[in-house]
Amino acid sequence: MELNLEFVRKQFPALGGDWTYFDNAGGSQTLKSVTERISEYLLTSDVQLGASYEVSRIAGNRIQEGFQFVADIINAREVSEVIFGSSTTTLLRQLSHSLVQTMSPGDEIIVTNCDHEANIGPWVNLEEQGIIIKFWEINQDSFELDPEDLKRLLSPKTKFVSLTYASNILGTINPVKEIIKLVHENGSYVCLDAVAYAPHRLPDVQVLDVDFYAFSFYKVYGPHYSALYGKKEILKTLPNINHFFISEDDIPYKLQPGSSNYELSYGYLGCKDYIEALVNFHFPEKDYLDIRSKAKLAFQLFADHEEKLTARFLNFLNKKENVKIIGKTTSDKNERVATISFIIDGVVSSTITEKVDKYKIGIRFGDFYARRLIVNLGLFDQNGVIRVSMVHYNTMEEVDRLIEILDPLI
Ligand SMILES: Cc1ncc(COP(=O)(O)O)c(C=O)c1O
Structure with missing residues (x-):
């Protein structure tokens, strides 16, 4: 069973606009039901x-x-x-x-x-x-x-x-x-x-x-x-x-x-309403389950979808010789979440995000308040890392568009 993105995105009114949100580790979009x-x-x-x-x-x-x-x-x-x-x-x-x-x-x-x-x-x-x-x-x-x-x-x-x-x-x-x-x-x-x-x-x-x-x-x-x-x-x-x-x-x-x-x-x-609705949509026969069991089903769908998004974006980054991924380079859902940080040789991280901003795609640079890590890795002077953080409501089309925009910049 795959996550139905059309169903998912309808539950988040902000996703109906023209922005792509890839700064989800900073904060996710809010459910209408909330x-x-x-x-x-x-x-x-x-x-x-x-x-x-x-x-x-x-x-x-x-x-x-x-x-x-x-x-x-x-x-x-x-x-x-x-x-x-x-x-x-x-x-x-x-x-x-x-x-x-x-x-x-x-x-x-x-x-x-x-x-x-x-x-x-x-x-x-x-x-x-x-x-x-x-x-x-x-x-x-x-x-x-x-x-x-x-x-x-x-x-x-x-x-x-x-x-x-x-x-x-x-x-x-x-x-x-x-x-x-x-x-x-x-x-x-x-x-x-x-x-x-x-x-x-x-x-x-x-x-x-x-x-x-x-x-x-x-x-x-x-x-x-x-x-x-x-x-x-x-x-x-x-x-x-x-x-x-x-x-x-x-x-x-x-x-x-x-x-x-x-x-x-x-x-x-x-959020409980969302999990109920999502499980009823994808698994109508599981209506009898309690909320924790339903949440397990929902998060399995999220993890599977996120793993695919992660694999696509990491695959793009892994091919670039001047890119260093700050974290695991593989997409295994048991080992990483869809928060991907990277640096580009000799490039100050903020210069990339500035160029992406105009395409109405929200990514981000910085230390994300993990200041000690960024200093320890020697990345403070280049304005930290570029972070692309995805969640289950992001689509493969959004990832592909970001790749298209980043490709000539790297
Ligand atoms: C890993 C982690 N811990 C803690 C926090 C801080 O959370 P809050 O804003 O609720 O204090 C953040 C916020 O970005 C975070 O990413």
Whole structure:
């Protein structure tokens, strides 16, 4: 079964315009169903939660439904394991504020040099409180994180390891299951930044056995809003960062200070509507399945389609002798997502994107806030990499048009 692009693209009104969006790792286009849910909330249940009157109860149930959907698609055991916040950056910082209170000076945290700064800065800042930060660096030739290097960094003092599930520049999917096992054998916690992974693949936090997991809805066809998962037994032990009178047992509320954004919490259910509609369109006989099983089917279609787009674009780049792909040069969907970065010998990356802009194709240059990676690879002075980031709604025709435009420029 192949993904029906006509069906898919109709669900994203912005795709009906004359722009081609290849900056999806920066942010995806929004589903119409998401905007409808947001409107529905604001127009019919925009009241404060927790009161006894009916509209307040309806609002509370709607928001709970939003949390439950996110719990379902990541396969959390319980809905109380999901925390909502304005961005992954904010959520990871909140987590660091709470977690550090369980640590002592001299304890160690390991971060990578290929993460977005959202998953480095909050941990590095804990140095001020005596925490020792160690960097797990990628291999400069393969652009991979080698678990053997991690083994050398782990120590009895390591309390926490945080890494990206997939890099927003390299596109590489890290072998996180193996890494999580390694970290757990050392008695430490693991956190995954899944912002660059979540638009492309469906995770399973239980199978991964990951302790914390964060992603942002605005990269997964929804609004600017984010979720952090934490294992219930760990969340229970974390200190409260909310008001003093919020109970230590009140998860996720003790780690989610202030009101969550109600309309966005409910609005993201528009993504559930999309998955339902997409599965009903492609597999009408599977209507009986639960939402997680439907999401699995949908993401399999996404992955297969994205792999083909990736293969086409990589094939073009691989033929150019003056191009270096910053990441894997192969399209295997188990090893990479459709985020492709490259540089051209002796060319400042921004000069290429400027030339493409006029064709109404959105690609991008830069460090994408993975500043340490770009500096480490010596690419800062040439304005970083050129990044073409695709998702399932992109078409082969769009890829071919980009190739046609890039070909004479390289
Ligand atoms: C891999 C990765 N992590 C974290 C972030 C930050 O997410 P947010 O904007 O929700 O803070 C981004 C944003 O581009 C990202 O690509």
